[in-house]
Amino acid sequence: MEKFQMLFPSSSSSSSAHHQYYDDDHHHNSINFLSSSSSPPSSTSMNDGPSMMTMGSSAADHDYHHHHQISTNNDDGRHQEQVVSVAMGQPGAADQGDGGKKKKGEKKVKKPRYAFQTRSQVDILDDGYRWRKYGQKAVKNNKFPRSYYRCTYQGCNVKKQIQRLTKDEGVVVTTYEGAHTHPIERPSDNFEHILNQMQIYTPF
DNA sequence: CGGCTTTGACCAGCGC
């Protein structure tokens, strides 16, 4: 869980995720757990990097996308963002200092990704950090483009992608890559409120 | 004027 604390520095960890899910439409309570790695560990020797993720004991073999939609709508569809699912990528070195280079000849180091879905009207979730957009691409099977952001802190190579679902355009998928090595720049109580609603699901 | 967004080009991985 260390990674999540580094990514989402929730201050008050007193009340662990106590949350209330209301099955509003037709879905049941589950977590969209997707591991966004693309190479099974058969290519070179193993998945690069020590898998020190505490919860990553299972995800080492899973590189498929499990889709279990969850609806965490409150009784009224309030305008505030709501985390509807959490996902994480392949466990590996959570480095962001040397892994960013993509020079040819070097072995690529896949960094883990942590994705979660929020139900929000705005694409840009204010998580307290400052991001600079560096790209936008149209993805297949999706009518909304995917935006690429990078943390503007000096030496911090944390990246994130923001994509809105075609299926449910009220859902925004945010994918984090890397971990911040600096304190949060702007405290956000709102994001902490999101954290209180977030439930991390470990399938094993 | 500085920081950020926009946007087309470029590149690498992967499947056929």
Add this chain to the structure above:
DNA sequence: GCGCTGGTCAAAGCCG
């Protein structure tokens, strides 16, 4: 090998 797709670069433009 080739084309597709995702990810990044970087020049230009925008905006406070």
